[in-house]
Every structure is written in C-alpha cells, then in structure tokens.
Amino acid sequence: MIKERENEGRTIVRRQKENPECLTRGCLEELQLKGLKKVSERVYHKVLFYKEAFRANGVKPEDIKNLPDLKRIPFTTREDLRARYPYGFLASPLSSLVRLHTSTGTTGKPKAVLFTQKDIDQAAQLITRSIKMTGAGPEDVFQNMMSYGLFTGGLIFHYGAERAGLLVIPGGAGNTERQIGLMRDFSTTILHLTPSYALYLAEVMERLGLNPRDDFDLRIFYLGAEPYSEATNRKIEEIFSVDAYDSYGLSEMNGPGVAFQCKQKEGMHLWEDNFIMEIIDPETLEVLREGEEGELVLSAINREAMPLLRYRTGDLTSIYPEPCRCGRIHRRISRIKGRVDDMFVLRGVNIFPSGVERVLMGLPEVGRNYQIILERKGGLDEMRVKVEVEKRFFRGSFQDLEKLQSDIKAKLKRELLVTPQVELVEPTTLPRTTGKAKRFIDNREI
Numbered sequence: 001m002i003k004e005r006e007n008e009g010r011t012i013v014r015r016q017k018e019n020p021e022c023l024t025r026g027c028l029e030e031l032q033l034k035g036l037k038k039v040s041e042r043v044y045h046k047v048l049f050y051k052e053a054f055r056a057n058g059v060k061p062e063d064i065k066n067l068p069d070l071k072r073i074p075f076t077t078r079e080d081l082r083a084r085y086p087y088g089f090l091a092s093p094l095s096s097l098v099r100l101h102t103s104t105g106t107t108g109k110p111k112a113v114l115f116t117q118k119d120i121d122q123a124a125q126l127i128t129r130s131i132k133m134t135g136a137g138p139e140d141v142f143q144n145m146m147s148y149g150l151f152t153g154g155l156i157f158h159y160g161a162e163r164a165g166l167l168v169i170p171g172g173a174g175n176t177e178r179q180i181g182l183m184r185d186f187s188t189t190i191l192h193l194t195p196s197y198a199l200y201l202a203e204v205m206e207r208l209g210l211n212p213r214d215d216f217d218l219r220i221f222y223l224g225a226e227p228y229s230e231a232t233n234r235k236i237e238e239i240f241s242v243d244a245y246d247s248y249g250l251s252e253m254n255g256p257g258v259a260f261q262c263k264q265k266e267g268m269h270l271w272e273d274n275f276i277m278e279i280i281d282p283e284t285l286e287v288l289r290e291g292e293e294g295e296l297v298l299s300a301i302n303r304e305a306m307p308l309l310r311y312r313t314g315d316l317t318s319i320y321p322e323p324c325r326c327g328r329i330h331r332r333i334s335r336i337k338g339r340v341d342d343m344f345v346l347r348g349v350n351i352f353p354s355g356v357e358r359v360l361m362g363l364p365e366v367g368r369n370y371q372i373i374l375e376r377k378g379g380l381d382e383m384r385v386k387v388e389v390e391k392r393f394f395r396g397s398f399q400d401l402e403k404l405q406s407d408i409k410a411k412l413k414r415e416l417l418v419t420p421q422v423e424l425v426e427p428t429t430l431p432r433t434t435g436k437a438k439r440f441i442d443n444r445e446i
C-alpha cells in the first residue's frame, strides 16, 4: 500500500514536470494540498505575522489535513503587507534573494515583493506556459511595451518570453514613435501592453500616417495590468486586426502569469498548480460558490521568498463552474470587473467604473478614451462622464451632437440606474497614458 502511494506520488511529480497544465483534477488537488501543507509549515516558523495569525485562529500547520482546512487560516491583506514593509513577510534568508519588485500605486508605501532565483524561474515558467497556450512560439517577434523596472510587467514577462524562444524587444513603456519604428523594422508580431496604451498606440500610428491593421505584422496582443471591458478588447482587436488575450496578475503573486486566456477566450485559466483560489464576499468574508461573484483570494503554494496565504487581492471576479472547451483542468476566472475599492456609491446606487466603460466602448460613435469625474454640488454627489467621440460630430450639425449626447446618457442610465452628466469632447483631448490608465477622478472631498 505504502509502495503504491509512493509510486503514485512519483507519477504525479513526473506528470507535472512533463505537462503541468494537463493533470487530472485529482492530481492537481493532491499537488495543491502538498504545497499548502509545506508552505503553511514554512511561514508558521519563519514569518512572525503568520505565527501570530495562526495562533490567533487556534490553528497549527499540522491541522491542515485537506484543502477545505485552508479556511482555518486567516486572511492576509494589503494593509498587513504595507505595515510590515519592507522585509516583514520574508520566509527565506536575505542572502537567497535576487530581486525586488514593487506594486504600482501612487499613495502610501508601496508593497515590496521579494524573489529568490527559484521564484523568478517559477514566474518565468508560468509566462512561458501562458505564451505557448496562445499559439506563440520561436517564429514570433515579441515587443514588451510594459514598463521595465520595479513594475513586474516588464522584467517578469520578458524572462518568460525568452524562455518560450521568442525574439524579445524590451521596448518598455513610452518612446512610442521609436517603438513603432522598431515594430516596422523588425516585423514585430506580438505586443504586451496595457489596453489603454494600446488605444494610444493606435492614435500615434495614425498620426504618423500608418494604418495599424495593414502597415504592421502584428497578430497577437497580450493585454493586462488594468481592468478593461470586453468591448474595449473587441475594439483593440478590430483596430489592429489581432487576437488579444487577457492576462491577469499582481506583484504580490509574482506579477503577470497568474491567470491567462486560452484560445477559447472565455475567462482566464488561473494556474492552480501554483495558486489556490477562493472567491469571498468582501463584506462577510464568507467563501462563495463557483459562479458567484466576489473578491479573489489567492494562496501562493510555490513561492519561496514571500509566500502569501489567503491574500485578499481586492479584485472582483467569479470562477467558471464548467470546464473549458480547451481541455485544461485549471479552472477559469471571469474578466476582472474592477477592484473592490473602485466601487463608489452615487445616490445610494453602487457603481463600478467598469459598467461605464462597458456601455461607452460598446458604442461605435465613441472614440478611445473617457473619464469619470465625481463632484459634490450643493450637497449632492454628481457624476460627469467626459467622452471622446468621433471627429465628424464636431464638424456636422449641432443636433447630431446633441442627439448622441442624450443617447449616451440614456444608455448609461439604463446600465447604472443613475443619470450622469455627459460631456462630449473631441478625439485625443483627454490625458493619455503608456501604463495603467487613471480614468476615475473623485473630486468629492475637495
């Protein structure tokens, strides 16, 4: 019996090495449990935060006997990370560290994320796997237009793309005209960038007299690092005539390569051999069922330097209950709806900026950018939506412009249940970004 189990264990490990994506569900869960036990043991002994948190919940690592026992471990939050900046969550000796990344964020202390060589290799391997899943390979020329430096979108993705055998052009974010030149000279076939930068890139190409569809060899886009709607995805695919894949990740879990779309493009496969996922109700903290929308919580079972358990990502999504047609057993999450703290309340109605985007980007007359501004007028909160619309509306009759304005207002009201002020503006007049967009401005406190 023992021998049988040992053999089975060896088979699991061998199969994981051979093809980590396509194990059976049972194997995958066994792997997860093994990883969870190991990592619980490590953090309990090496990270004071976890020792205290486990003790406060009356749990010891040896109490984790099956996957549902994960629920006995307390959550880790962004505030916990920030409060123990910079080294408070370290589970490996300083001498074993090879890299620091930080999360993007404009306020307060950043969240520092540390990597050992094994962590870097693991992160790169997940990117390689994701890239291969989209059908890309050594014939491709890959231009990485994410910022290099502390942001993970540059370096982490870069390493994975090299491992997949792609020719990598480390363009970084910005210097757009020069990058367009590189794309033409080296026949770039794949771009990695934020959706808002993709829309800006098209504008620059057009300003230079180039057609994004016909004057380039682009065939695949990897889009991520910020929430965007299906409508924006479609718009980008159409402007460039490419296949665009949604890529999700966060610095605290390596950066990109946590979840990625396959060719079916229905949700993103979350790499469950590295991360255990749960969806919780952000208010009650109760674990929700597959299909129910809530906050994504991740436990990293393969990270060495800083493995976080039950980390509240703040991102809203749901798990697809049915298996993917592609045959992969890693379950899928739906497009990220936004962050829990992005939601605002306007006259008693809960609103996500993604709802506004979904409406706007689904309208053919609407251009490539918009802004949501919240203001307080005479004690009442108001939402103003500034929308770039096609140039022809500013050249035609005033009635056309007025009609478009009231159409947009009505559609937004139907989706959001509140009536916003709508201001139509000419193309390219709102601020552009080469990284994560800031389209939501809350002026209510001022």
Ligand code: DLL
Binding pocket: 102, 103, 104, 146, 152, 153, 223, 224, 225, 226, 227, 228, 246, 247, 248, 249, 250, 251, 252, 255, 256, 257, 313, 315, 335, 336, 338, 339
């Ligand atoms: O944005 C890592 C990344 C780089 C992901 C490149 C994808 C591509 P952070 O700066 O720590 O890391 O920001 C993480 O960005 O919690 C989400 O709120 C948001 N986010 C990331 N990917 C997506 C996506 C990187 N595909 C935060 N859709 C996350 C929606 C996303 N939001």
